[in-house]
Amino acid sequence: MSETLWSSLLKTVKRFLIGGSRNPEDKSIFHKLSLIAFFAWVGLGADGVSSSCYGPPEAFLALKEHPHLAIFVALATVITIFIVSTSYSHIIELFPTGGGGYLVASKLLSPSVGMVSGCALVIDYVLTITLSIASGTDAIFSFLPSRLYGYRLDFALFVLAVLILLNLRGTKESVVPLVPVFLTFIATHAIAIVYALVSHLSNFTPVVTGVAEEVRRTTSTLGLGATIFLILKAYSMGAGTFTGIEAVSNGIPILREPKVKTAKHTMLYMAFSLSLMVVGLMLAYLLFRVSFQDGKTLNAVLFEGITHRWPSPWGKTFLLVTLLSEATILVVAAQTGFLDGPRVLSNMALDRWMPSRFANLSNRLVTQNGILMMGIGALVLMIFSKGSVAFLIVLYSINVFITFSLSQLGMVRHWWKFRRREPRWLKKLTINGIGLILTTFILVSVSVIKFHEGGWLTIVVTGSLASVAFLVKRHYRKTGYLLRRLEGLTEEVERSLTHLPKREESKTIYPDLSAQTAVILVNGFNGLGLHTLFNVLRLFGKSFKNYVFVEIGIIDAGVFKGVEEMEAQKAHVEKELEKYLVYMRGHGYYAESFCSFGIDPVEEVVKIAPEILERFSQAVFFGGKLVFAEDTFTSRFLHNNVIMEIQRQFYRQGIPVVVLPIRV
DSSP states (O other): OOHHHHHHHHHHHHHHHHOOOOOTTOTTHHHHHOBOHHHHHHHHHHHHHHGGGTHHHHHHHHTTTOGGGHHHHHHHHHHHHHHHHHHHHHHHHHOTTOOOHHHHHHHHTOHHHHHHHHHHHHHHHHHHHHHHHHHHHHHHHTSSOGGGGGGHHHHHHHHHHHHHHHHHHOHHHHHGGGHHHHHHHHHHHHHHHHHHHHTTSTTHHHHHHHHHHHHHHHHHHHOHHHHHHHHHHHHHHTGGGGTTTTHHHHTGGGBOSSHHHHHHHHHHHHHHHHHHHHHHHHHHHHHTTOOOOTTSOHHHHHHHHHHTTSOTTHHHHHHHHHHHHHHHHHHHHHHHHHHHHHHHHHHHHHTTSSOGGGGOOOTTSSOHHHHHHHHHHHHHHHHHHTTOHHHHHHHSSHHHHHHHHHHHHHHHHHHHHTTTTOTTHHHHHHHHHHHHHHHHHHHHHHHHHHIIIIIHHHHHHHHHHHHHHHHHHHHHHHHHHHHHHHHHHHHHHHHHHTTSOOTTTSOOOOOOTTSOEEEEEESSSSHHHHHHHHHHHHHHTTSOOEEEEEEEEEOOTTTTTOHHHHHHHHHHHHHHHHHHHHHHHHTTOEEEEEEEEESOHHHHHHHHHHHHHHHOTTEEEEEEEEEOSSOOHHHHHHSOOHHHHHHHHHHHHTOOEEEEEEEO
């Protein structure tokens, strides 16, 4: 099979699985891809709402023979949900373009602290994907014949692969199919909780009296201090309930305008739905005197107790639908990891803590490399853990509270620093201060409780990722230092521009279309572009009469946030190219420029080339390539080889291109 035919076949398969290209310059694209509050609640809130499947049960079971204390645990949990949600609403206001834990810690504490927060979030999202799919798979296979249980891991890996494909197609495409599942989960659980409460309404007073009596008996038996400790332990063990709250502030870039308003509405939906679910389930556990049964989840025991007196087949049908929706919503919760994990990676890549390729967009305008990294990480973890929920849940919860605590600390520092400018600083500082105390308490408690059970592994993996981030940053910093040697030339040329005549004052220079033309590929008015230009002048003297400068405005995750950012990038590219034109015209050469904008610089240059060659038939393309003292795998991986790929593409078409080395 020829290379051309093979390439065409691969493109056809890719288009079928992932979809066709999208135009990033389409001004309506942000509206088409963005999520309204309802869809954001589904896509970003599934992780939070689904935590009611394992957070409240874990807290309730931690109370052991004192289940009546669940009321206090439920109240403390709801208070924490609203405090953390309110504090993240403040973060949304302060960071309207996206204020996840990484950016908050980076901007308000320090870049290094932000890096730690970002690494913790990335690992947390990988765990979210893995644990959610593994939990959902276990729940689904509990309904199937036992002989099929051996295929559980294969099924989990298949579901994970499907989610990777859905996310590679795009954000909205990955969220819309989940809406029926999400709504079924909400509806069935709401019906079950309301029924549980209403069916006990007639004996509500005796229940309250009984709980009060049980609390007095527990206090007198254990002592007040031990009772409080038991409540706090159960509260900490249910820490998984709070995971997912930070997802909205991380996901602001994918929300519909006005983004801040949409984000705050989404946060409100999430906080209320999660709070009602937690309180309702904890009260239902208590009212139906639910206890642990081997081979069944606590929610399954509860729903069986609720429906066992319902007329057949309604009771069994409702039970089946409810438990299946619970199993499926756990799989859906993995979507949060795919939505927010790549976004954290792209933000870290823009700050050079991660390889810059994680900020690149695919032709579907998603951070493809980040999605693949999250997916591959989850695949490896799923295989390593064999899909064991018991093992995965030990690793869970610690990382998200590292981010929670650092974000709250950053906000507390911010409100104190700007207390003279912010009229409501004391109220906001109080909310974030309480949030800091609560999240730090949970972080310490969960770390201590789960450390010897395997929690240490999470800390080791997070620390390892932070070490990698530090090494990546050190490489980029060293490269930046080397490149600054080239910038002296830029400053010198920019100073000379002020002495050159302006376009309207200079003599008009016309192109000689039949003469030799140098087409120089640049990425801004910088040392790399200028060294390429001066090397051409030095090596070829007066051979070239015309100079054409080509710059591609790369649309990455840092630019693809809104129309304003896109327009600002266009203006910047045009301004940079104009400097080259002024310089060359001032020295008696004809010069013009071409620019394009897209996600793939190679593809854009290949598109522009025919237009340039049609105008200048004797054109030769030039590009500069940085040459490091040591060519290592790290330097090759962390830096793109755009000019070499352009050279390869042009050689196929018989277009002359010269790569000029620039030593750093």
